[in-house]
Amino acid sequence: MSEFGKVAIFGAGLIGGSFALALKSARAVDEVVAFGRTPASLQEALELGLIDRAGINPAHEMGDADLVLIATPVAQMPGIMERIAPYLGPQTIVTDGGSTKCDVVAAARAAFGDKIAQFVPAHPIAGAENSGPSAARHDLYQGKKVVVTPLEENDDETLDRVKRAWALCGADIYELTPEYHDRVFAAVSHLPHLLSFALVHDLAVREDSEMFFTFAASGFRDFTRIAASHPEMWRDICLANRAAILQELERYTQELDELRSALLGNDGERLQQVFSLARQVRREWASDQ
Amino acid sequence: MSEFGKVAIFGAGLIGGSFALALKSARAVDEVVAFGRTPASLQEALELGLIDRAGINPAHEMGDADLVLIATPVAQMPGIMERIAPYLGPQTIVTDGGSTKCDVVAAARAAFGDKIAQFVPAHPIAGAENSGPSAARHDLYQGKKVVVTPLEENDDETLDRVKRAWALCGADIYELTPEYHDRVFAAVSHLPHLLSFALVHDLAVREDSEMFFTFAASGFRDFTRIAASHPEMWRDICLANRAAILQELERYTQELDELRSALLGNDGERLQQVFSLARQVRREWASDQ
Numbered sequence: 001m002s003e004f005g006k007v008a009i010f011g012a013g014l015i016g017g018s019f020a021l022a023l024k025s026a027r028a029v030d031e032v033v034a035f036g037r038t039p040a041s042l043q044e045a046l047e048l049g050l051i052d053r054a055g056i057n058p059a060h061e062m063g064d065a066d067l068v069l070i071a072t073p074v075a076q077m078p079g080i081m082e083r084i085a086p087y088l089g090p091q092t093i094v095t096d097g098g099s100t101k102c103d104v105v106a107a108a109r110a111a112f113g114d115k116i117a118q119f120v121p122a123h124p125i126a127g128a129e130n131s132g133p134s135a136a137r138h139d140l141y142q143g144k145k146v147v148v149t150p151l152e153e154n155d156d157e158t159l160d161r162v163k164r165a166w167a168l169c170g171a172d173i174y175e176l177t178p179e180y181h182d183r184v185f186a187a188v189s190h191l192p193h194l195l196s197f198a199l200v201h202d203l204a205v206r207e208d209s210e211m212f213f214t215f216a217a218s219g220f221r222d223f224t225r226i227a228a229s230h231p232e233m234w235r236d237i238c239l240a241n242r243a244a245i246l247q248e249l250e251r252y253t254q255e256l257d258e259l260r261s262a263l264l265g266n267d268g269e270r271l272q273q274v275f276s277l278a279r280q281v282r283r284e285w286a287s288d289q
Numbered sequence: 290m291s292e293f294g295k296v297a298i299f300g301a302g303l304i305g306g307s308f309a310l311a312l313k314s315a316r317a318v319d320e321v322v323a324f325g326r327t328p329a330s331l332q333e334a335l336e337l338g339l340i341d342r343a344g345i346n347p348a349h350e351m352g353d354a355d356l357v358l359i360a361t362p363v364a365q366m367p368g369i370m371e372r373i374a375p376y377l378g379p380q381t382i383v384t385d386g387g388s389t390k391c392d393v394v395a396a397a398r399a400a401f402g403d404k405i406a407q408f409v410p411a412h413p414i415a416g417a418e419n420s421g422p423s424a425a426r427h428d429l430y431q432g433k434k435v436v437v438t439p440l441e442e443n444d445d446e447t448l449d450r451v452k453r454a455w456a457l458c459g460a461d462i463y464e465l466t467p468e469y470h471d472r473v474f475a476a477v478s479h480l481p482h483l484l485s486f487a488l489v490h491d492l493a494v495r496e497d498s499e500m501f502f503t504f505a506a507s508g509f510r511d512f513t514r515i516a517a518s519h520p521e522m523w524r525d526i527c528l529a530n531r532a533a534i535l536q537e538l539e540r541y542t543q544e545l546d547e548l549r550s551a552l553l554g555n556d557g558e559r560l561q562q563v564f565s566l567a568r569q570v571r572r573e574w575a576s577d578q
Contacts, residue, residue, distance in 0.1 A: 125504065185504065213574050215463075225511040225512075228568050255491040260535065278490040
């Protein structure tokens, strides 16, 4: 038997399908059984060889599963957790691929109760332009970051098993608390999306919006690329991580207030200080990537 | 004699050098004489064939010039205008390449006085990663937009001459008032730069900033690309266009306040409305480019 004998995944799309493929490539799994919202996507995942079997009733598949990955949109996770909780085997470890963590942890605590030690939250940082089973790739996680946000109830062995699974996928593993995770991603991902959506929206609702878009150029293109992101997904992320996003928005508004004061006061020196530090740090970051 | 016999340019870098090269390619000019801040850059422009001659004293070159392009940073334009104003011939037409217009017009009115009808402000929308004479290209303006912001004093013939020069460079010509120009560019260019600088600065000044940059990914990369822009140039643009930028910042802050309310009120419907409209408009814009 291989390292992870039976793996169950919920959602056989980009995240779940790539996870399954990567573990198969590493010969670390005997069987992957998958659950999905539509028979069609499960059929596609089967035909693409991402999974071995489409599951019918989760209740029948949890008892002997070694590892369960919940790779659905975060909004669907509480329902799935409640459905599987009664059936987990004593050896079954559950992890997830959600991009927010405090809300997932809260849902998991509510659903798993005294089995919460069996759940290790995780967030693979590997988006892509496309989604669905056909977007899955065996090397999606190669060299990518996966943040694991352990709970105090997790014992070392359980935590190591989840880290090991992601490491087999080729990922670099980081550990953060769920709270710190959510703060960091609010700042570097969620807030920028909000700001980009806001800019385009503010232009779009003007009577003469066409004139503005006529003269938008390459800087605008870069800044607003993320405003073409999926509205429902970003609504859910914003609601899921609203506390941290509101905190970051508050900080950012203060930063804008400072720039407004510098403009009002014709304070070129202050503007240049802010721009210079930003440029330096942005360039250092880019050269490290 | 060709259409524009003698052309004088101030600043033989990307903007001025490309303008000279394009007019030469179109055989629309007999002689290009250039002025610059350093002898070295003029020498380089000469060697690259961008210009025919490095000027020594502007006073001696204006009287028989047909067209003068001021293609320096905006901050240097008032001084140049004052120096050349007394020597313009009756046929000499002056234009500029500044990215803000109300401040340039104010400087021109102060410098040119009753010769203001000879000045036609313009803004070629053709930045590039690089600058200086070696970055100049004969086709820089091909298919690019040039915004001309005529003054009420300009007669049709003068205006047509400037539009014709830019058209010979291959540009598409647009006409806006200086005020409307500055509002549009505050919204689609200057404000996004400010917002991008602000985000990176806000992260950079945190004690644990390294952790934030560790998890910054592709969305952050796009959003902050313009935060690597030139600090002095953007300081000058912000000061030159501060009234319009402050107005746009005010609008944008209101937009953020609305999103904050939606987050506070758990109003997913409102968030999705904003995101959906932004996405739709951003995608339509991108597909038109």
